[in-house]
């Protein structure tokens with residue numbers, strides 16, 4: 702898949718930037734997604750966890766510090782180089798989430814903001830199932846598809862982030878903003894030289910892939926920002942406590 706090569710090259714080229722400016726330092730990670738993911742994980746002392754798309758290793762280390770036996774892998778060789786240097790106690794590998802295999806089987810597979818790199822979840826789900834023990838759990842997060850469906854528009858002096866439409870007073874359509882129902886490839890930019898391809902898919906399509914897989918859904922979480930975000934980032938908090946930013950699936954491998 703062409704997008705896979707493009708994304709891997711982009712993470713390789715920007716590995717240092719990812720480690721320093723994004724990773725756990727990014728607001729969405731630190732104030733919405735990671736706290737929610739860790740909350741779902743609960744007590745992981747002694748559990749065997751595979752961290753899929755582990756980036757430069759910070760989140761694998763968070764799990765390690767909570768007492769789990771952690772293995773991490775990522776498609777980017779340069780990110781894995783950083784992870785190995787920073788966290789020598791953890792085993793890291795280069796691998797693709799759609800076909801990476803190990804002899805060892807895990808209690809939990811954890812994939813933070815990785816699934817939106819795939820146009821559908823079929824191969825990710827079937828490969829992750831092979832990595833897990835019987836009844837193993839798969840917890841993964843994505844940018845919320847409603848957020849993905851919104852567009853940024855400048856109207857007059859205001860910047861809108863919007864999904865919906867405007868109508869004239871006679872009821873006829875004026876302008877349509879955004880598109881939720883049609884899945885699509887999306888060009889995403891973290892900074893000028895840090896670009897990648899994500900995929901927007903609807904929640905219905907995601908659930909269909911899960912229903913067709915070895916997994917059952919045990920929870921579906923749309924987290925709000927933490928209380929500390931309210932103090933540190935009041936504007937973002939105001940928005941993200943009402944408009945969804947992150948979606949998390951908690952799955953269990955069927956026995």
Ligand SMILES: C[S@@+](CC[C@H](N)C(=O)[O-])C[C@H]1O[C@@H](n2cnc3c(N)ncnc32)[C@H](O)[C@@H]1O
Pocket residue numbers: 705708709712724725730753754755756757760774775776777780796797798799812813814815818
């Ligand atoms: C947004 S980053 C998230 C990194 C880390 N999980 C975190 O939350 O800090 C997405 C990661 O997924 C990795 N990735 C993208 N496609 C992948 C694939 N097919 N297999 C494994 N990793 C992949 C990227 O290299 C990158 O490290």
